[in-house]
Amino acid sequence: DTEVTQTPKHLVMGMTNKKSLKCEQHMGHRAMYWYKQKAKKPPELMFVYSYEKLSINESVPSRFSPECPNSSLLNLHLHALQPEDSALYLCASSQLQGAAQPQHFGDGTRLSIL
């Protein structure tokens, strides 16, 4: 059983839609991450939150908008996505943001853009 829960598991949306991905963890972790993963590729970091504040934005297009309402929740708001944004979106958390901190991943949301 994964300790990081992501909803929905699958999402199909048109290029003009607005949708949100949700991630939740109850391990008391203070760092949370969003990754994008294409098939047969490693995860690519998108955003990092540390103590509910945006710590890293890896030059992600503004059509992706992260939000961290509290220490347990992480959202990713989607708007006007492109077909190349179709991918598996993974959320992860770690106790703190630090080099020695292993990350705990959710099972992801598989996103398809029509």
Add this chain to the structure above:
Amino acid sequence: AQSVTQLDSQVPVFEEAPVELRCNYSSSVSVYLFWYVQYPNQGLQLLLKYLSGSTLVKGINGFEAEFNKSQTSFHLRKPSVHISDTAEYFCAVSGEGGSYIPTFGRGTSLIVHP
């Protein structure tokens, strides 16, 4: 900049045979090393980590890895694989730069045949 090289994109092996998945890293500072496994339609799961101390690290599911600083390697081994070990395996390194974000290798697909 830190980097990770997973030399094999795919490793086929028969059930109950031993396996080694190779990982080499490059970094100008001390590093922390991780192996993650990704089963189909799931997120990444931590197999094991090297932070300091003993260079032989034991992980879950019977896997182990050896940190070799002189050869900048962190190869993953299992003495006898099962069908259920079929998955994608990612080596990751962190420690360089202020962001402490891990760099993932491209992944190795382990395929266990009956």
